[in-house]
Amino acid sequence: MKLAIGEISYTNILPLYYFLKREELEEKGCSFVPQIPAQLNKSMKEGSVHVGGISSFAYGQNPELYDLLPDLSVSAKGNVGSIFLFSKKPITELSHSDIALTNSSATSVHLLKVILKEFYKHENITYNLMEPNGAEMLRDHDACLLIGDDAIFKSWEKSSGLYVYDIGGLWYENTGLPMTFAVIAVRKDIARKENQLLEELYKDLQRSKQLSIQTNFQTMIQEIIHKHGGRKEFWDHYFSGLVYDFTEKEKEGLLYYYHLVYKHRFIEQPVKQLSMWKKGLESQTII
Known part of the structure; x- marks a missing residue:
């Protein structure tokens, strides 16, 4: 089985994917599946896609299916701009x-x-x-x-x-809390079967994130301007407002979001903890 990787075309998640070593990952058995968020949520739940940036709400609907990859998210502390x-x-x-x-x-x-x-x-x-x-x-x-x-x-x-x-x-x-709009999730059943390949993908996602930040998103922004237009100043400001980490503060904000969507009956069960993937075969629970 190998890894089917869901890839959303939106610019807000692009820094996590932009510098991936795609050819190397594909040679090792990874495939990239471009989808919009709603499609990816469905594909991940059904199992045709194994890992990707799903909507935080989708994780809250079926937390038993997924582990979350550490230190990766699409979040914002304030205006998100999109x-x-x-x-x-x-x-x-x-x-x-x-x-x-x-x-x-x-x-x-x-x-x-x-x-x-x-x-x-x-x-x-x-x-x-x-x-x-x-x-x-x-x-x-x-x-x-x-x-x-x-x-x-x-x-x-x-x-x-x-x-x-x-x-x-x-x-x-x-x-007063950041909001996490997307989490990088992997199906638990796949994480156990393809843990070594998942480790390689995880390292490359982290590498892409760090390179994007270190280059101040400039290489990526030039490509976005060529494809979508807009002024450089706009895109500089836009990416400066996004957070791609998943620290304790982002987790706190996400759990409060889950508290409220459960309170207002948008999900059937409360989500009081997050299941985080780690190297090896076991996930760990964050309360």
Whole structure:
């Protein structure tokens, strides 16, 4: 069996993959499977993909299936710059509103629901999942949630009269904790069977992260500008706001997120601990 590696095309996770030694990993039996977050969540659960950056919410739904790779995540302590609520009215006035949600996310969708219910005490909001097209989403809705590159490109549009809220910033303002949007997870059954190859992948993911940080993301940013456009100053600021570690503080914020999504009945069972992969055959539990 070898390792099928899920790869999300969003720029926010790119530093973990950009400097991977792909050819060497493929020669050893790894394969890369490009997917959007919602697809990857499904593929990981079904077992057709073995390891990848899944939505934090997906881990919370099935924590018994996965171990988390240490010191790797997509997190933010404050504004994340690529998860936005675009609203026709102030966020304080969204009770009894209709909100369109991107169907490419899970973590951010439920994070928005938690923020509006827990911190703003809004009631009677109708949510509808849609393809991530801002114009279409706002045609018949009071607000829409976009993530990733879809959110970035929408935020670049000239003045549209919309209120724009960074969901990561709203979380931090109300909790004082970082928010982890994606975790690097491996299926427990695969970790036991392919632990040596997983160790090599893990070292290379860490290497890619460190090289990205050491080069201040510059090589990667030039490629992103060529592919997507945008000013260098924008991308410099964007990556400076993201955190790719998974320290005790990120774990604390993630466990509080799980506490709230369970409190509001978005997951069936509470998640009070995280199962972390380590070298060898045994995982370790972090409380």
